[in-house]
Amino acid sequence: MENRFGDKIKSLREQQHLYLRQVAAHLEIDTALLSKIEKGVRNLKKDLVPKIAEILNADKEELLTLYLADQLNELIKDEPLGKKAMNIIINPNN
């Protein structure tokens, strides 16, 4: 329950036999930072999500969705009322 984005990009990277170093270079970020992103201890900047999708030949929308899910989850992970709050947004009436 939580590092969906990081797990996904790690698995995509490994499937394609790419090194952190290579992907990081394309993104113009530090290898250490990308490592943390894969492990979920740091966030990738949002505007780099489409770029990493390109690098990994992945679907931009799918990655962005996972990215957003992680952000949302972070906000409510310790909140018993989190899902109720989500329902208010998804189903504004009632």
Added chain:
Amino acid sequence: MENRFGDKIKSLREQQHLYLRQVAAHLEIDTALLSKIEKGVRNLKKDLVPKIAEILNADKEELLTLYLADQLNELIKDEPLGKKAMNIIINPNN
């Protein structure tokens, strides 16, 4: 679509004929800040949510839920994929 929490506390405050000044004093924050919170241009610190519920004789859980809904909404308000991301969290499989 957005200032649920602020609208709610404003309406509760007015129903009870309280001034911003009075509620702000109980919360130990500036009146100007509470005004902004009611208008949705600033956030109340999360740990003050139960306190404002007490002051306004409101249900703590209801207010916290609205508070969280605003936070969630802020995160995805410009994101077409926001609701899809929420569904991933609500319904983790599939």
Added chain:
DNA sequence: TTTGACTTGTCAAATTATGTCAAATATAAC
């Protein structure tokens, strides 16, 4: 034991959040 890939801790710089003040506006009573 050396090399390469990855991980982790720490730090400064950048960014964002927070709270206050002063001035502006609004409304109502005089």
Added chain:
DNA sequence: GTTATATTTGACATAATTTGACAAGTCAAA
């Protein structure tokens, strides 16, 4: 009109968090 009170707004200083980089660390394979 003027006064008084409530609220709003913008600018600012400070506090807290995030971000990115570096150095040092682990680990596995050669």
